[in-house]
Amino acid sequence: MSNRIEEHLSKLQEKGEKAFITYYTAGLGGMEATRQIIEAQKGYTDVIELGIPFSDPIADGSVIQQASYEAIQQGSSLRKTFELMKDIRDAGSQQPILFMMYYNTIVNYGIEAFAKKCHECGVDGLIIPDLPLEEQEELQQAIEKYDTTILVQLVSPISADRIPTILKDARGFVYCVSSMGVTGGKGTFHSKVIDYLTDVKKHSKIPVMMGFGIREAKDVEPMKDIIDGAIVGSHFINLMRESDYNPDIAREYVSRFKKDMQ
Numbered sequence: 001m002s003n004r005i006e007e008h009l010s011k012l013q014e015k016g017e018k019a020f021i022t023y024y025t026a027g028l029g030g031m032e033a034t035r036q037i038i039e040a041q042k043g044y045t046d047v048i049e050l051g052i053p054f055s056d057p058i059a060d061g062s063v064i065q066q067a068s069y070e071a072i073q074q075g076s077s078l079r080k081t082f083e084l085m086k087d088i089r090d091a092g093s094q095q096p097i098l099f100m101m102y103y104n105t106i107v108n109y110g111i112e113a114f115a116k117k118c119h120e121c122g123v124d125g126l127i128i129p130d131l132p133l134e135e136q137e138e139l140q141q142a143i144e145k146y147d148t149t150i151l152v153q154l155v156s157p158i159s160a161d162r163i164p165t166i167l168k169d170a171r172g173f174v175y176c177v178s179s180m181g182v183t184g185g186k187g188t189f190h191s192k193v194i195d196y197l198t199d200v201k202k203h204s205k206i207p208v209m210m211g212f213g214i215r216e217a218k219d220v221e222p223m224k225d226i227i228d229g230a231i232v233g234s235h236f237i238n239l240m241r242e243s244d245y246n247p248d249i250a251r252e253y254v255s256r257f258k259k260d261m262q
Contacts, residue, residue, distance in 0.1 A: 003150050004096040004124045005047055005172045009207050009228075012046060019173070019229025020258045021209060022236050023049040023100060025067040027076020029245035031084050037240060038088065040247035042095060044254040046229065047173075049127065050085075052078050052101035058130060063234035067241075078105055082121045089122035098125030098152065098172075106139065115142035118149040125150045125172050133166050157196045164203050173207040175231065176200055178214070197226045217260035230261060 012019050022045050026034055038048055053071040057064060078101075085097065099118075106114045106128070118126070126149060131139070136151060143149045153170040155163055156177040167174060178193055201208050210220060211231030220230045236253070243249040 003148065003172070004094060005098065005150065005152075008046055008096050009173060013207065013228070018224070018227075018261045019046040019207060019209065020254065020261060021045065021047045021049060021211075021229060021231040022254060023051055023064075023211075023231065023233030024240070025051040025053060025064065025071050025076075025237060026081040026084065027053060027071035027074055028067045028237065029240065030074055031076065031080055033245040035084060035088065036247040037245065037250045038095065038097070039093075040251040041254050042093070044251070044258045045095075046258075047096045047098065047125075049098055049100045049231070049233070050081060051233075052081055052099055052105055054102045054105055057102065061234060063237055067237050078109060082117050082123075085121040085123055096124050097122070098127060099123055100127040100129070103128050103131045103139075111139055111142050115139070115146060115149070118143065119146035123149050125152050127152045127154065127175060129154060133162075155200055157192065160196070160199065163200055167200075167203050167205070170204070170206055173209045173228070174200060174204050176208055176210045176227070178210050178212045194223065194226070197223055201226050217257050220261070224261075230257075232257065 009019055022041060024034065024037055028034065041048060051064065051068065053068040053076050055072065057068050060068070133153070140151055143151065150171040152172045152175055153166050154175045154177060155166055159166060176197060197208065197210065207228035208226070209229045209231050210223060210227045211233065214220060214230050214232050215235040217230070220227065239253055240250060
């Protein structure tokens, strides 16, 4: 079967359009607020990353760590996020949506059961920052049985020698970590980020997205000719929290970013 992420990004490339991706912690402000924030991005955000709250989010900076903690306190869970996804799909939404999460949560749920549930609820992709390429086989085999959910690969500035290996069978898009450290840095991009992104682009058969530390479209202006799109997480969460999870503010921000990036 076809995959919504791959189909949508393919159409963007045909039109010569840059992709815009947001990250939002599932259940932050409540599940209904999450649903409204997802809905508000329709037509502007090309792929939505839903972060599954976890008690020890080692790849994330203070903003997403706090968001994860608050969402758990507000009752968010993987089970409830699956229910939200099913509701979204039952309502007819075709927005490409993936889960960004930690592997422990999948193992705890049961790998086979998790893969089946992703298929049933219309989860288009997975990003798992603590699952290296060499340890992905079990999950990969489980999701391939259903052929609807893809595993998106992450690369970083220290991946240089491994980039061809990581990207050999990669699907969807490649998530380029633009700076060293955790998510949400203040645009402190790795000093050789242009060289690094150029190298990734050279080896990649799929769209190259840049994330970590991005707030506005102007932040990616120097890399615009290399990358195929940008990912915003911590800034988007701050914006939602400060506006009391107002979907109109979400719509305004994502529509402006998408327009400014073209």
